[in-house]
Amino acid sequence: MAETPETTPASDKEDKATSVTPAAEKKNDKNESKQAPTPLTPEEKKERSLALDRFITWGLIFVAVFSVFSGLGDYINPRASMNLLYDELNTLNPDFNLGTFENITFAVQMGWVAVTIQAIVLAMVVWVSRQRMKAKKFSWWIPVLGAVISNALSTACIFIALFSDPGFQEGINSLINAGK
Numbered sequence: 001m002a003e004t005p006e007t008t009p010a011s012d013k014e015d016k017a018t019s020v021t022p023a024a025e026k027k028n029d030k031n032e033s034k035q036a037p038t039p040l041t042p043e044e045k046k047e048r049s050l051a052l053d054r055f056i057t058w059g060l061i062f063v064a065v066f067s068v069f070s071g072l073g074d075y076i077n078p079r080a081s082m083n084l085l086y087d088e089l090n091t092l093n094p095d096f097n098l099g100t101f102e103n104i105t106f107a108v109q110m111g112w113v114a115v116t117i118q119a120i121v122l123a124m125v126v127w128v129s130r131q132r133m134k135a136k137k138f139s140w141w142i143p144v145l146g147a148v149i150s151n152a153l154s155t156a157c158i159f160i161a162l163f164s165d166p167g168f169q170e171g172i173n174s175l176i177n178a179g180k
Contacts, residue, residue, distance in 0.1 A: 057140050076108065089171075103167075110157045110160055121153070124146065125145075
């Protein structure tokens, strides 16, 4: 077989010159890693921000769903919660002199109203958030605003049930009369 330049074995000098040693590879890697990364385009920045926004929005919605379902028992069966509230009020001011919560039927009705309000607000939060996400707009603030609205309306329902209790009204009157 005749040796041609293509099939001729390389000499040791040529072989060493063309081969790359692992140390040389590491040097090249270090030089490449020192180069600044390419900056993100505005579109890539916006997509990353929107991805984080979606993550936060769905996380807040998940917390809202958990909150509604975990508080369901307290709204539907308010006797223990309202008596605990009475005990706290008596501890804060012994002149309040509250007994036990008596207006359970009305409190249950107001509890159902509060749960219904929370469910409606949660459904609206999910719908509005999805619409904003589809439009590629930030939506993290929608669940926050929904939580504020839902809690304000639910608290109003609890106060309505509390102020309608005859025992609470007597306690307020006795507190007012004791102050005179």
